[in-house]
Amino acid sequence: MSDLVGVVGALRRYPVKSMLGEDLDTGEITERGLSGDRVRAVVDVSTGKVASAKNPRLWRDLLTLDGVAPPGDAELSKLFGREVRLADTPPPQAELERSIPEEVLRQGVEQEVGHTITYLAAAAPGTFFDFAPLHLITTSTVRRIGELSARGHMEALRYRPNLVIDTPGDGFPENTWAGARLRLGSAELEVIVASPRCAVPTLAHGELPRDTDALRTVARHNRVEVFDMGEQPCAGVYARVLRPGEVRVGDEVRLTPAA
Numbered sequence: 292m293s294d295l296v297g298v299v300g301a302l303r304r305y306p307v308k309s310m311l312g313e314d315l316d317t318g319e320i321t322e323r324g325l326s327g328d329r330v331r332a333v334v335d336v337s338t339g340k341v342a343s344a345k346n347p348r349l350w351r352d353l354l355t356l357d358g359v360a361p362p363g364d365a366e367l368s369k370l371f372g373r374e375v376r377l378a379d380t381p382p383p384q385a386e387l388e389r390s391i392p393e394e395v396l397r398q399g400v401e402q403e404v405g406h407t408i409t410y411l412a413a414a415a416p417g418t419f420f421d422f423a424p425l426h427l428i429t430t431s432t433v434r435r436i437g438e439l440s441a442r443g444h445m446e447a448l449r450y451r452p453n454l455v456i457d458t459p460g461d462g463f464p465e466n467t468w469a470g471a472r473l474r475l476g477s478a479e480l481e482v483i484v485a486s487p488r489c490a491v492p493t494l495a496h497g498e499l500p501r502d503t504d505a506l507r508t509v510a511r512h513n514r515v516e517v518f519d520m521g522e523q524p525c526a527g528v529y530a531r532v533l534r535p536g537e538v539r540v541g542d543e544v545r546l547t548p549a550a
Contacts, residue, residue, distance in 0.1 A: 293545040296464070299475055300430060300457030301447065302540055307377070308332035308419040309344040310358030311497050312451070317539045320478040322532050323417070324424030325453050331358075332419040333367060334382060336374040341411060341419060343387040345489045347400040354496050381419060385411040389421075392506055392524070395490040400501075423483055427465065427473075428452040428527030432513075435461040436526060439512050440504035449492040449505045450526055456544050463513050465528045470549025477536030485515040487523035 304325045305312035309332075319326040333342035333353065342350045352370060356362060364376045386408050394404035409421050418424070428450050437445035438461060447455050454475075458464060468482040492505035510524035517523045 293472075293474060293547045295543055296473075296546045297429065297456045297458035297544050299454060299538060299540050299542045299544060301452075301455035302538060303448075303451075303453055303455070304328035305358055305451065306330060307353075307356075307358035307361050309342065309350060309353035309491075310356045310361060311354065313359050315540075317537060319535070319537055320425070320476075320480075320532055321535045322424075324420065324532065328424075328453060329419040331361070331377055331379045332381070333371075333375050334378045336376055339382050341381065341385055341387040342371075342375060343389070343421075344491050344494060345387065345389040345409075345421075346406060347390060347395060347490050347494055348403055349388075351400055351494050354491070354494055380417065381411055385419075387411065387421070389489055392488065392490045393510070396493070396503055396507060396510075400490070400494065423529035423531055425454065425480060425530040425532065426450075426452045426486060426527055427454040427456060427480075427482075427530055428486075429456045429458040429465050431458040431461050432463050432465065432526055435463060435512075436505070436508050440502075440508045442502070442504065445502075445505060445508075446496075446499060448496055448499065449502070450486075450488070451491065452527055454538075463526075466513070466515055466525070468528055468546065472533065472547040473530065474545045474547075476538035476542045477534075478532065478538055479534035479536070480530040481533050483529045483531055484517055485523075485525035486527040486529055487517050487520065488526055492526075
């Protein structure tokens with residue numbers, strides 16, 4: 292038995308990892324996620340690592356760049372002060388650095404802080420996803436984060452979702468969705484786990500200024516058990532694709548709870 296939980300409020304893809312994305316009215320969800328999403332990335336030539344704003348000291352300026360029409364290699368190398376290239380195939384053993392978010396909050400984005408290593412190959416071969424091919428967040432969660440933050444408002448764009456599900460009320464409804472199935476348009480998804488947040492939501496995104504409350508508020512008010520990582524500050528969920536299909540803004544989203 293499925294329940295109507297909301298409608299697709301926004302559909303968004305990010306052609307280049309960590310760069311700005313684009314809104315879609317209609318999108319094709321394939322086994323590798325939303326068609327055209329995270330199909331390219333900037334690679335540091337000297338280290339072979341994938342550039343990600345999850346390491347804001349080095350790569351936060353990626354979030355100022357248009358991922359639909361990205362700069363060329365020479366311009367990118369000049370911007371970052373190191374040789375980089377725009378790649379459409381992940382390097383062997385593709386990895387990126389994820390700065391420890393709490394240390395970024397304490398010390399600032401310009402400081403060198405501790406980090407963990409994420410390997411990309413496990414997500415979807417030939418793509419640049421950190422963990423799963425789709426990320427979803429509800430408007431209920433975004434509203435609640437905003438209500439609890441200093442500004443009284445928060446933007447869903449800071450969390451870089453593929454799907455914003457327009458849901459009634461506020462709170463963190465997707466916290467209970469792990470293992471559930473979602474039907475939207477002709478596609479069907481399975482929710483894997485709540486999304487642990489890194490420093491990226493706190494960074495300037497295009498015209499959006501830096502806002503540490505995008506992470507600080509979640510860390511204070513919505514910590515969720517994530518695998519063997521213990522309680523993590525979370526907003527939204529990761530999902531895998533069970534049945535590819537077309538999705539449109541305005542499509543109903545129906546949830547079948549986990550067995």
